Amino acid sequence: MKGIRAIIALDMKRFFQEPMRLIPGLMQPLLYLFVLGSGLGSSMGKMPAGNDYRGFIFPGVITMSLLFTSTFAGISIVFDRQIGFFKAVLVAPVSRSAIAFGKVVAGALQALLQGMILLFVLPLVNLHPDLENVALLIPAMILASLTFSAMGVALASRFTSTNVFPIVINTVVLPMFFMSGAMYPLQPAPGWMQKLAHLDPVAYAVDLIRGALLGREHMFFSPWLAITVLSAVVVVLTWSAVRVFSRGEEVDLTGASKFPWRR
């Protein structure tokens, strides 16, 4: 357990060391919300149940912030494994499951922190959640962050090159976000999109957060289905990362002498 604490502490210390990292993480969601949201929203009229478009996409925008921050935190293991403290972590007598789990939690915490900051924008999009909404929203955000963070860690455990960062983001994370119904309602969407959404963990996360914030009648999935799917994804992906970490072999952990040396 001490091992997990140290791994989380490491990432949180790093996170707070560079508070500027918050800015790009907040910029993107705010651009979507206020620029895209206002632009599209003005030509779109009222959304289901009388919310304006910005209010409707707000849960999607929160999810986006959680998604990118936590997957990125997870994938950063690839870089850490080559240089930095994480290399030392791997030779420490800490169980590999503690390492994987610690990384998942640390990534989720960082994402949650950003997501919470976004909640201050709520009144600007005419959303005034009551206590019950908030009580549902927080656990939904926690579950979503854990899911995305586990996605990042599971991906990271399989790559050794930092060059894959943009590839992973563009070919896995971005399509998942677009298919998720974050920016549009899934109910009136074409059948194939609805089918794909069933395969997309991000869709369940958006849906759960939307249900918590706007009310259950806005949900595409049943809340219990969403909770079950997301929890299963966390468990399965964390476990798969543990397996790769404990194998330790195929992964290029120390590498042969990579650095050019001179006399």
Added chain:
Amino acid sequence: MNNAPAVEVTGLVKNYGKVEALRGIDLSVGTGEMFALLGPNGAGKTTLFSILCTLRTPTAGTARVLGRDVVVEREATRRDIGIVFQEPAIERTLTVRDNLRLMGQLYGLDSAGVNRRTEELLKELNLTEAADRSAQKLSGGQRRRVELARALVTDPKVLFLDEATLGLDVEARRGFWKQVRELTKTGRTIVFATHYMEEAEVADRIAMMSEGKIVALDTPRNLKSRLGGGVIRLHTADDAKAREWLVARGYQPAPEVQTIMLEQKDPAAIVPILLREMPVAVERVEIHAPSLEDVFVKITGRGLADETPKAAATRAPWGGRP
């Protein structure tokens, strides 16, 4: 178990696909010994270390640290060892103190223990002044000392150093080794890899590695006594021609690429003859007592600065030598 050697390796083989990184390594390092692995880049030193510190599994053979098989008893092995990697393994943005404290937590020390050990190490390694600076603001020498401190947090019985002084200037390197020397006084075993022959000189014993094999294993003194007398190095206007002439005269120049090396009982007496009779202009002559590098050249036909053909092939033709 107490009498087991600190490190014992038998028939160790490691292949990466078709590449044979280790081709049957046998060695035994005694408790409290300072043991060097000396060899050029690509000799297999880092691979050997990564097996010993549980990060890779061997293709064949066994490796034991303090009597424990490193594959079977990974967790216990990890508890007993410390390692300084070639690459930095401290967090640049965190302070020196935070780096050490995190390491202590990772090894399960309680908070009092973490504090005590951190302060001890800061003092021992002369880092107290730098303790609250972030690692990226330190000098190269200080940074390597932090790496050493990090590896020592748990007071490991066996310490591995993989090219630990890479990129340091001579002064900083000297300071680093002085520190390491201190560590053996408490009975700690130190195994280090290097391609600097003067670093290997401080070891009790040296294993010379080339292309995944140990080609010689002895004390520095015994290794050097394999070359009797002295060594002459010649730089000439036409080395190929000079070499040809030497061979025709019955000399045996070592097959080295850059300079001509002759091992002679009485070098001072030979040099005038060479200068007088050689058909090529001699630009420079060096005479010196045999060094470890000379021994290495003699055994492998290759300098420590030379890369293995394998490693060189993957690099630009001019990239090998600075």
